[in-house]
Amino acid sequence: EAQVTQNPRYLITVTGKKLTVTCSQNMNHEYMSWYRQDPGLGLRQIYYSMNVEVTDKGDVPEGYKVSRKEKRNFPLILESPSPNQTSLYFCASSLREGLTDTQYFGPGTRLTVL
């Protein structure tokens, strides 16, 4: 089954404790992204990757890191989480189709930072 998977689905942590949220897709997609969803703000892009070893900042990259060592994986790293990073996080992947792409999202990771 074609899908984007994220782990963990739920995480409660404390300020300053490094964490990684994994994202994996089995569709051989080139593009992958991370978004965060906050009430009243919709989803905002954190980082994206156009291919292996190619990553770039989205609209809200502060406090996050990513890496793309393999095409299928795109982990999101919070080196020193803070309470304002409490949010619902989505990973997405897509394949370019002409001038655009359609992004398919993972199930989401709900993160609480105390």
Next chain:
Amino acid sequence: AQKVTQAQTEISVVEKEDVTLDCVYETRDTTYYLFWYKQPPSGELVFLIRRNSFDEQNEISGRYSWNFQKSTSSFNFTITASQVVDSAVYFCALSEPSGGYNKLIFGAGTRLAVHP
């Protein structure tokens, strides 16, 4: 700057009513794409439709229909004969081809509650 506005924060209807979710966008590009996603209570995001700026033809898929009007920069979504399973948050999004990658700009979402 690109922007998507979904002015309706919450809508509540009774089953079998028709309901329209509004989406207004801003862009300076002539080529762009519009999307709708559904987020049911389980939390995942489900892709519903993609439309490009050169195709203003309305689209119908079962009980769902979309009305794209460039003159008013709107891409509204109508659910006919709503059902309880339609209860979800619906997001409208915009993307523009730039830098080889299309970033999605999302609206704030409209929460639809369909009551039996």
